[in-house]
Amino acid sequence: MGIREVATEAYREALPALAASVVGGLLAGVVLGGMRAELRAVAGLLVLVPALLATRGSVYGSFGARVSTGLHQGLVDHRNWLSDERLRRAALAALANGVAASAFAAVLAYLVLASLGAPVAPLPLLVGIALLAGLLSGTALTAVVVLVVFAGYRRGYNPDTLVGPIVTTTGDVFGMLFLLIAVRTTLAVAGVLGGGA
Template sequence: MTVRSEAWGIYRQALPILLIALAGGLFAGLVLESIIESVERFPGLLVMVPVFLATRGNVYGALGGRISSGLHQGLIEPNFEWDERLVNAVLASFINGIGISIVIGFLTWGVLLGLGREPAQLYELVGIMLIAGLLTSVVLIAGLLLLIFAGFKRGYDPDNLVGPIVTTLGDVFGMLFLLFAVATVEVLA
């Protein structure tokens, strides 16, 4: 295979998912715009948004990389069957995703206090992050596995899919679940 044909193959596989990622990013921006009115009610909310979305990419991008490597090496089959390697990777990502979400709530509260700003209540910020983190973890794990396995079975290189899938699912569902978490905490608070 020539360099040119290899580059074209990567481009051909990545372009459709990148276009979907673009649309997903625009949608996430629209959801963010609807959260803006909650910023006054929950000071610190806007501070958490970029950190929350970035950590979705970090945690689940690593999971996608593990799955991709396992598929390439033949250590993981692209099926939803019990596989100890896959289960361990998924469980570690789930725990990391939820744990880091809680840490974001605590850190945001502490940093804002340290800067002399008045944040929302600690339980509110942590509650928002916990709800959003839990829901996005479930969707990102399920969506990532489903899309990578389906793409791999159709001959796509999972390395070309992981980044755009994680980014799109993380942004779209991260923002939707943040909006849901804000509404839920607002009702409960």
């Protein structure tokens, strides 16, 4: 296969995923633009947003790369992947890492903002939001990564080409959507607990 054929194949595989990534980024921006009330209600939340989104890309991009490598090396069976114990353990590890990294980002954001004397929400509120958002978006991202990698592999696509753009897109969209849900849920719970005190 010549250079031209390799380049054509690479573009054929990557362009749809990259186009989806651009659309997903715009959708995530729309969700962020609609979060004005939540950003005002939770001081420091805007500082936390980039850290949470970066966490999604790092953790689940790594997970997708491991799954892809497992497929290439024959360590993961693409026919019986639903019952693959190695895949199940990797998915649970990615989810645990994503939730832990979200909590760490919340604590770090709180400490940095507090040390700068900037307005910041109480630490339990920020951590609660980050944990819930991390759990919800992590569950969705784990499912999407596994489904896309195996579906692409069966159709003859290189999963390595799909993982980056798909994780970026779904991480941004699900990350912002579930962050909004987490903020509203956590504020509602805090309001109920505060009102009952």
